[in-house]
Amino acid sequence: MPVLDVMVIGAGFAGLSAARALVDAGKDVAVVEARDRVGGRTLNVEVPGGIVEAGGQWVGPGQDRVLGLIAELGLSTYPTHDSGLHLAELGGRTTRYSGRIPKLNPVVLADIAQAQLRLDRAARRVPLEAPWAAPGAATLDAQTFATWLGRHVRTRSGRAFFQLVTEAVWCADPAELSALWAQFYIHSGGGLDSLINTTGGAQQDRVVGGTQGAAQALAAGLGDRVRLGTPVTELEWTAERVRAGDLEARRAIIALPPPAVARIGFSPALPADRAQLLQRMPMGWTIKVNVGYDEPFWRTEGMSGQANSDRRALGTVFDGGPPDGAPAVLVGFLEARHAQAAARMAPKERRDLVLADLTAYFGPRAAEPAFYFEQNWAEEEYTRGCYGAFATPATLTRFGPALRAPVGPLHWAGTETATRWAGYIDGAIESGRRAAEEVLR
Amino acid sequence: MPVLDVMVIGAGFAGLSAARALVDAGKDVAVVEARDRVGGRTLNVEVPGGIVEAGGQWVGPGQDRVLGLIAELGLSTYPTHDSGLHLAELGGRTTRYSGRIPKLNPVVLADIAQAQLRLDRAARRVPLEAPWAAPGAATLDAQTFATWLGRHVRTRSGRAFFQLVTEAVWCADPAELSALWAQFYIHSGGGLDSLINTTGGAQQDRVVGGTQGAAQALAAGLGDRVRLGTPVTELEWTAERVRAGDLEARRAIIALPPPAVARIGFSPALPADRAQLLQRMPMGWTIKVNVGYDEPFWRTEGMSGQANSDRRALGTVFDGGPPDGAPAVLVGFLEARHAQAAARMAPKERRDLVLADLTAYFGPRAAEPAFYFEQNWAEEEYTRGCYGAFATPATLTRFGPALRAPVGPLHWAGTETATRWAGYIDGAIESGRRAAEEVLR
Numbered sequence: 001m002p003v004l005d006v007m008v009i010g011a012g013f014a015g016l017s018a019a020r021a022l023v024d025a026g027k028d029v030a031v032v033e034a035r036d037r038v039g040g041r042t043l044n045v046e047v048p049g050g051i052v053e054a055g056g057q058w059v060g061p062g063q064d065r066v067l068g069l070i071a072e073l074g075l076s077t078y079p080t081h082d083s084g085l086h087l088a089e090l091g092g093r094t095t096r097y098s099g100r101i102p103k104l105n106p107v108v109l110a111d112i113a114q115a116q117l118r119l120d121r122a123a124r125r126v127p128l129e130a131p132w133a134a135p136g137a138a139t140l141d142a143q144t145f146a147t148w149l150g151r152h153v154r155t156r157s158g159r160a161f162f163q164l165v166t167e168a169v170w171c172a173d174p175a176e177l178s179a180l181w182a183q184f185y186i187h188s189g190g191g192l193d194s195l196i197n198t199t200g201g202a203q204q205d206r207v208v209g210g211t212q213g214a215a216q217a218l219a220a221g222l223g224d225r226v227r228l229g230t231p232v233t234e235l236e237w238t239a240e241r242v243r244a245g246d247l248e249a250r251r252a253i254i255a256l257p258p259p260a261v262a263r264i265g266f267s268p269a270l271p272a273d274r275a276q277l278l279q280r281m282p283m284g285w286t287i288k289v290n291v292g293y294d295e296p297f298w299r300t301e302g303m304s305g306q307a308n309s310d311r312r313a314l315g316t317v318f319d320g321g322p323p324d325g326a327p328a329v330l331v332g333f334l335e336a337r338h339a340q341a342a343a344r345m346a347p348k349e350r351r352d353l354v355l356a357d358l359t360a361y362f363g364p365r366a367a368e369p370a371f372y373f374e375q376n377w378a379e380e381e382y383t384r385g386c387y388g389a390f391a392t393p394a395t396l397t398r399f400g401p402a403l404r405a406p407v408g409p410l411h412w413a414g415t416e417t418a419t420r421w422a423g424y425i426d427g428a429i430e431s432g433r434r435a436a437e438e439v440l441r
Numbered sequence: 442m443p444v445l446d447v448m449v450i451g452a453g454f455a456g457l458s459a460a461r462a463l464v465d466a467g468k469d470v471a472v473v474e475a476r477d478r479v480g481g482r483t484l485n486v487e488v489p490g491g492i493v494e495a496g497g498q499w500v501g502p503g504q505d506r507v508l509g510l511i512a513e514l515g516l517s518t519y520p521t522h523d524s525g526l527h528l529a530e531l532g533g534r535t536t537r538y539s540g541r542i543p544k545l546n547p548v549v550l551a552d553i554a555q556a557q558l559r560l561d562r563a564a565r566r567v568p569l570e571a572p573w574a575a576p577g578a579a580t581l582d583a584q585t586f587a588t589w590l591g592r593h594v595r596t597r598s599g600r601a602f603f604q605l606v607t608e609a610v611w612c613a614d615p616a617e618l619s620a621l622w623a624q625f626y627i628h629s630g631g632g633l634d635s636l637i638n639t640t641g642g643a644q645q646d647r648v649v650g651g652t653q654g655a656a657q658a659l660a661a662g663l664g665d666r667v668r669l670g671t672p673v674t675e676l677e678w679t680a681e682r683v684r685a686g687d688l689e690a691r692r693a694i695i696a697l698p699p700p701a702v703a704r705i706g707f708s709p710a711l712p713a714d715r716a717q718l719l720q721r722m723p724m725g726w727t728i729k730v731n732v733g734y735d736e737p738f739w740r741t742e743g744m745s746g747q748a749n750s751d752r753r754a755l756g757t758v759f760d761g762g763p764p765d766g767a768p769a770v771l772v773g774f775l776e777a778r779h780a781q782a783a784a785r786m787a788p789k790e791r792r793d794l795v796l797a798d799l800t801a802y803f804g805p806r807a808a809e810p811a812f813y814f815e816q817n818w819a820e821e822e823y824t825r826g827c828y829g830a831f832a833t834p835a836t837l838t839r840f841g842p843a844l845r846a847p848v849g850p851l852h853w854a855g856t857e858t859a860t861r862w863a864g865y866i867d868g869a870i871e872s873g874r875r876a877a878e879e880v881l882r
Contacts, residue, residue: 142614263704279724
């Protein structure tokens with residue numbers, strides 16, 4: 001085998017974007033992918049009448065890289081269904097509302113607004129290239145996001161709101177995240193509203209044919225440079241060479257989530273800084289459920305299909321169908337503790353739980369689905385959780401500088417290494433292109 | 442190859458103790474060990490005039506399992522050198538003192554005493570078998586130990602004291618640990634004094650010939666059942682069988698630190714609960730340095746060889762020699778952030794740093810060592826840190842029940858799974874015996 005210029009490990013958006021940039025620059029590249037498919041944490045699933053998406057499925061304003069890529073590939077987007085009344089259950093109160101703000105007790109609304117203002121203001125002060133250099137970084141990173149929220153949110157319903165938001169955005173408990181990581185991530189995605197909103201936010205648009213289609217199109221352009229079904233479990237490296245299986249290259253770009261990097265046996269071992277960083281970036285956990293119906297009955301009943309609850313397992317629901325409602329889909333998330341509890345159930349019991357919650361939100365027609373598909377990303381051997389990894393307390397300030405620093409010929413990509421939209425497809429693309437630039441320099 | 446009863450992975454004290462218990466019960470056992478030696482995080486190193494210990498080196502009262510094992514194996518112990526004056530640098534003040542309590546400002550002493558009282562009292566309320574069931578567990582686990590200390594320690598020097606203690610006990614920053622894990626660990630080791638004291642505590646005694654000798658003796662008793670140089674990177678399992686390399690067994694006991702378990706490719710993948718737990722138990726980090734001299738000059742100068750400092754990299758030092766002082770050794774620890782900073786230095790620069798700190802403690806004769814040996818456990822491919830793993834916030838309450846729960850034919854050992862002396866050799870032995878009992882039942 002000839003020696004390649006670059007071996008890219010992982011054919012998600014990060015790895016494919018890196019490979020594309022390198023090929024455009026005239027480099028010899030191979031992309032090795034453990035699974036028998038490309039797309040990483042995006043996955044189209046065929047269902048009667050179309051597809052649903054078992055992984056990352058939204059794009060939104062400010063995500064210039066993924067929107068640019070979609071345009072470049074000749075793909076198009078459509079708006080997430082966002083009209084009609086939304087449902088919110090918070091602090092024992094159920095409301096139906098339009099627009100962005102649920103009808104809540106004014107004291108609670110003021111509490112939430114003030115905490116969000118503080119959070120966004122603090123987040124803007126976190127430098128995206130170096131969160132560990134934020135003002136007060138040591139103090140912020142020494143506390144959990146739960147501790148930060150406990151100090152800045154005064155009402156019970158306000159706390160329930162931020163618990164729900166944390167579970168929806170990170171698929172983790174506020175007690176797990178570093179407060180500094182939470183603020184970095186919020187800044188990285190353009191503010192809390194930008195992360196949680198549908199129209200105007202990260203859930204605004206969908207890709208026609210599913211987001212995985214963009215990865216498949218990228219891979220198609222790379223041709224037989226992409227090798228599926230090729231897990232890298234051992235990797236040897238020197239200053240000039242990287243070897244994995246029968247491949248040899250001058251450089252490697254490792255485009256995997258942190259716990260998947262930790263699965264590789266590096267020889268020689270990674271420097272302690274990088275090895276210990278990998279021990280301190282766990283993945284969130286969600287079970288994503290797509291439930292199909294004969295028609296989008298909630299739309300005709302004036303509902304948007306969006307629901308949130310601080311007391312139900314299926315805490316977040318969206319209309320998961322295209323504008324014409326074919327297929328008609330409600331897409332829901334069992335997040336963090338709810339994923340964990342639901343994972344212990346028998347499949348039938350879990351399905352009953354999901355349908356009961358959907359019925360509570362949208363009435364008895366929700367109990368009679370045409371199809372039901374669930375995806376537990378934490379049980380995927382090559383992902384181990386989702387949406388992404390987060391940093392536990394003191395990780396950014398102690399180990400953050402090791403996140404992107406190359407180790408000899410090894411370069412690091414993956415959405416967790418991004419500065420903008422870390423944790424999103426857009427961040428994955430940024431990270432792949434940045435790693436490619438490092439290699440080209 | 443015949444099908445074994447049990448395959449034990451890892452030949453540290455946990456794995457060897459499990460194998461010994463199983464062999465005693467008449468089972469067919471193999472122990473597979475990645476390294477070309479047994480002993481895990483214990484390691485004897487030959488130096489002029491004897492050995493030093495690069496890993497776990499102390500035993501103390503209350504560690505009944507390891508003390509019993511030592512006696513059983515016909516080994517003996519000697520007391521750690523603990524007479525003479527100790528040195529402490531805290532809050533800008535240097536003191537020489539005998540006994541346990543440094544000469545500090547009475548306000549600081551009262552502050553430390555009160556915080557320690559609260560800590561020990563809270564720790565005693567944490568059930569060792571189920572720390573997640575402690576009173577107030579959710580609140581404790583939602584905060585870092587740094588947050589807990591910030592609320593209970595009032596003086597600057599008091600905070601410096603607990604920072605130093607945390608670095609010495611866990612090789613981590615208080616900001617990294619869950620407050621619940623810290624309290625569990627303190628209870629597990631019989632209280633804070635028990636963890637930090639020399640005489641009367643976990644540093645009281647040494648094993649003649651080094652602690653690794655006990656592992657070697659255990660391994661000798663197991664004969665050719667122990668297979669060195671056999672890393673397990675892939676493990677297939679069903680309800681009835683476990684296969685790794687050319688070995689097949691009815692059960693497996695996996696006796697590795699959590700990040701080493703995460704290195705194994707399980708097929709089928711581990712349940713999400715267990716996989717995510719492994720992502721949330723990072724290792725501490727210390728570089729342990731043994732510095733030898735022609736004679737134990739500090740002893741003749743009336744010093745114990747014990748020193749602690751909140752402003753030096755080598756924050757903790759002990760006399761590392763036997764009673765007769767041959768070899769004469771000072772053993773020091775670059776802990777947590779200090780290990781990290783020192784790891785970035787060139788070897789000569791790091792050695793100069795260590796010798797400068799020893800000279801500051803013990804005078805100019807410390808600058809002229811007869812030998813110098815350092816061990817960076819975080820760069821050991823099959824350990825990845827030390828002394829042990831800890832739980833980040835929310836890990837015990839969310840994932841704790843998965844720590845010891847068997848997964849089909851897979852049983853979990855390793856000191857991190859112990860209830861008494863978790864993180865110590867004693868805990869490793871407990872964990873191995875407990876896993877063996879599970880298999881035998």
